[in-house]
Amino acid sequence: GQNIDQPTEMTATEGAIVQINCTYQTSGFNGLFWYQQHAGEAPTFLSYNVLDGLEEKGRFSSFLSRSKGYSYLLLKELQMKDSASYLCAVSLTGGGNKLTFGTGTQLKVEL
């Protein structure tokens, strides 16, 4: 089976940097996705990693270490609108782009 772990909640200050970790134990790993979900809304795609290393997209970066089964999402210059749930999801080989999601990390950005 697959096991994906991420913290349930995090709190950070506006303007700061926050790192949301995700660890996974899966067989046949193909890649790792990050989604953002505001309350009452659909998840929206942020980034994905297939190879080890850092992928940067504006204020958001995602890192992957395949050997450690570890990823993180880094959010810089936090804004109040970044308050949301952040979902880590693993794509497995042979899965036809099927994803297995973690339970999500609820991020609260405070003044």
Place this chain on the structure above:
Amino acid sequence: DVKVTQSSRYLVKRTGEKVFLECVQDMDHENMFWYRQDPGLGLRLIYFSYDVKMKEKGDIPEGYSVSREKKERFSLILESASTNQTSMYLCASSLQDRGSLSEQYFGPGTRLTVT
């Protein structure tokens, strides 16, 4: 922009009723998915489809069935609704895997309450 729409945002049904949830995407995506989302459990895959008339079970298919008669439309059917199927249902679509990963695009969700 990719658009995934779902037939209802909110739905209230009685125990034992047959329930249809419809999902339509307008980007000619081959893959379509149905998830349910519950507090503390995250998104769980119910069924997915690679192509018209193709379907495969996800992680929690019991009590559900699906239909994909046209490429753009994927329906989730609750044959006899039960209270434990009260949940948020999310539909998603993506391109077929062609050697690189493709993100899934989600619809706005249907909050189903079974009383």
